[in-house]
Amino acid sequence: MRVLITGGAGFIGSHLAEALLARGDEVMVLDDLSTGSVENFRHLKANPKFSYWIESVMNRALLAELVDESDFIMHLAAAVGVRLIVESPVRTIETNVKGTELVLQAAQKKKKPVFIASTSEVYGKSTAIPFQEDADLVLGPTIRGRWSYAASKALDEFLALAYWREKKLPVIVARFFNTVGPRQTGRYGMVLPNFVRQGMKGDPITVYGNGKQSRCFCYVGDVVAALIKLVEKPEAIGQVFNIGSTEEISIGDLALLVKQRLKSNSQISHIPYDQAYEEGFEDMMRRIPSIEKISKCIGWKPVTPLDATIDSIINFFKGKDQMAIPDQYRLPARGVVPISAEVIS
Numbered sequence: 204m205r206v207l208i209t210g211g212a213g214f215i216g217s218h219l220a221e222a223l224l225a226r227g228d229e230v231m232v233l234d235d236l237s238t239g240s241v242e243n244f245r246h247l248k249a250n251p252k253f254s255y256w257i258e259s260v261m262n263r264a265l266l267a268e269l270v271d272e273s274d275f276i277m278h279l280a281a282a283v284g285v286r287l288i289v290e291s292p293v294r295t296i297e298t299n300v301k302g303t304e305l306v307l308q309a310a311q312k313k314k315k316p317v318f319i320a321s322t323s324e325v326y327g328k329s330t331a332i333p334f335q336e337d338a339d340l341v342l343g344p345t346i347r348g349r350w351s352y353a354a355s356k357a358l359d360e361f362l363a364l365a366y367w368r369e370k371k372l373p374v375i376v377a378r379f380f381n382t383v384g385p386r387q388t389g390r391y392g393m394v395l396p397n398f399v400r401q402g403m404k405g406d407p408i409t410v411y412g413n414g415k416q417s418r419c420f421c422y423v424g425d426v427v428a429a430l431i432k433l434v435e436k437p438e439a440i441g442q443v444f445n446i447g448s449t450e451e452i453s454i455g456d457l458a459l460l461v462k463q464r465l466k467s468n469s470q471i472s473h474i475p476y477d478q479a480y481e482e483g484f485e486d487m488m489r490r491i492p493s494i495e496k497i498s499k500c501i502g503w504k505p506v507t508p509l510d511a512t513i514d515s516i517i518n519f520f521k522g523k524d525q526m527a528i529p530d531q532y533r534l535p536a537r538g539v540v541p542i543s544a545e546v547i548s
């Protein structure tokens with residue numbers, strides 16, 4: 204299969220590219236490097252089945268050509284990270300809404316199946332834990348920048364599902380929940396790479412708010428294994444799936460765990476949300492996915508423990524090429540896709 208990955212120089216996209224190549228697929232990457240980096244796929248460049256274009260998905264002519272040459276489109280190009288969203292709302296909205304619209308239009312012209320990456324942010328302030336795919340989305344007001352990300356991604360989902368219902372374009376949508384692992388940068392506010400970097404330098408670990416808010420962190424290799432299974436499953440077409448871990452940890456405890464894995468003497472400092480983001484910033488207290496739907500569809504559940512994931516991030520920042528994921532979670536190549544995550548049924 205020849206797969207076009209938009210956002211393939213990004214954190215998740217580059218791991219996906221690596222895993223697809225490892226199983227013999229051809230991979231074409233389209234990325235404008237707005238948040239991604241060539242470093243993320245430098246090691247793939249020598250592979251004859253790998254090609255890449257440093258361009259935006261807004262380049263319609265190029266997009267049309269690449270869509271034409273591909274068998275499947277994995278649309279991961281998006282503005283991500285709470286900090287980026289709060290600081291650059293225009294970019295967030297335009298990239299997410301226009302980019303997805305152009306990808307769907309191009310795919311429709313050639314009737315090529317598309318995967319659309321969405322986010323757990325769309326559940327917004329909902330307290331109906333665990334979040335189910337058909338649950339209500341509870342967003343905040345438009346005067347708060349953070350919600351533009353959720354609204355833009357929700358619109359992407361509506362549009363993708365409309366293409367399926369109205370035009371029979373095969374689409375699959377997945378909502379990622381706090382995906383973590385090597386290559387994720389803390390530059391756009393993501394908590395775990397920030398904590399690891401701070402702990403390694405001996406700087407204070409910055410917990411926003413009181414640290415009681417919790418998340419479920421899912422290892423990127425587990426997420427990639429789910430994506431590959433999903434796009435192979437005809438029953439997944441026209442559906443929305445949560446992809447994430449169900450193991451909940453408070454951000455305060457996460458800071459302690461990072462300290463422990465690093466044997467770091469860093470202090471933990473609490474920073475008010477207003478200072479960390481913007482005046483009146485609203486955070487979610489809990490965010491847990493229901494993974495019943497995806498488990499039933501492809502027999503998937505994440506298998507990589509959080510401490511092994513943190514170790515892999517530490518090793519990445521130390522510049523060690525081999526990720527510290529234990530062998531049973533690794534593909535034989537250089538990959539970081541846990542084999543055991545593929546199918547559990």
Ligand code: UDP
Pocket residue numbers: 284285381392393394395397398409410411412416418454486487
């Ligand atoms: N957070 C934190 N310190 C940081 C970065 C983030 O305490 O340096 C908190 C953030 O306020 C949120 C959680 O960690 O409660 C997860 O943040 P992230 O941006 O990684 O993902 P989110 O779940 O908000 O999309």
